[in-house]
Amino acid sequence: MDQLKEAVAAAFDKVVASGAIEEAIQKQIGAAVTAGIIEHLRDYSDFGKALKAKIGTLIEVDLDTLDLPSYRQLVGDVIKKRVGAVMSTEFTEKLDKDIAEMLAPAPATITLQELLDEFIESKKDAWNAHQLHGEKFTLNINRSDRHDGYIDISIDEDPDQERHTSCAVHLRIRGDGEVWGLSLAGDDIKNKIFVGPLFNFEKRLFQMYTAKTRLIIDADAEAEDFDTTFPYND
Known part of the structure; x- marks a missing residue:
């Protein structure tokens, strides 16, 4: 028995001497301290709640005054x-x-033949250009019998359009050849708030109308005096 006691005492002394007990105590105390701090800092603890409230006041932002892009x-x-x-x-x-x-100025004067040449040229790029080759187009020239002396000229790619209102283009000329009135597809330019988009020949006519270009036409000229056939393109 005495020998057993001595052996246990010797073993204990050996453990103490090795620092194992001290190390175990430090480890346990460290774990307890860490657990205590974590517990104290938890969200639901008084300290945790107070810390969250303090941080909230520090980063508080008024979203109504923050200029965030939409x-x-x-x-x-x-x-x-x-x-x-x-x-x-x-x-x-x-x-x-x-x-x-678009800003190119309209000519001061233009002959009816030159105008017809521009009309024919504009149809070369039309979607139905191949169908127009060798076909007739409409040209109407009507002079007013009244003292105002108006001349109505209408043009359309389709033949035999007798009425001015049925033609794609209707020009009213007065005085010394001023382009006083213009209708496109039956719509009088004077009655339109917005005009456009206009392309090619129609845009040219609108420029002439706004610039009051003079259209030169012989006093006795008739529609039959002009070639109203679309040429064959080379």
């Missing part, structure tokens, strides 16, 4: 950047050309 604005900005990125010299040159053409 989704629509962001999309618009992206589109603007993309469009700006793909702008090319070729595009700007074409735009300059179109603007220059």
Whole structure:
């Protein structure tokens, strides 16, 4: 028995000497301290609640006064950047050309034959250009018997359009040849708030109308005096 006691005492002394007990005590105390701190800092603890409240006051933001871009604005900005990125010299040159053409001044005078030549030229790029080759088109010339001396001229790619209102183009000329009235597809330009889009021959006519171009036509000229056949293109 005495020998057993001595052996246990010796073993214990050996464990104490190795620092194992001290290490175990430190480990356990450290775990207890850590657990206590974690518990004290939990969301539901008084300290945790107070800390959350304090942080909330520090980062509080008035969303009503915060200038956040809307989704629509962001999309618009992206589109603007993309469009700006793909702008090319070729595009700007074409735009300059179109603007220059649109702002080109109308002639002070033009003969009826020159006007018909422009009408024929404009049909070369039409969707039905191949169907017009060798076909007749309408030209009506009517002079007023009244003292005002108006001359009504109407043009249409279809033949035998006798009424001015049925023609694609109707010009009313007065005095010394001023283009005083213009109707396109039966619509009087004077009665339209917005005009457009106009292309080719129609745009040319509108320029003449706004510039009060003089249309020169012989006093005794009749529709039969002009060639009203679409030529065959080479």
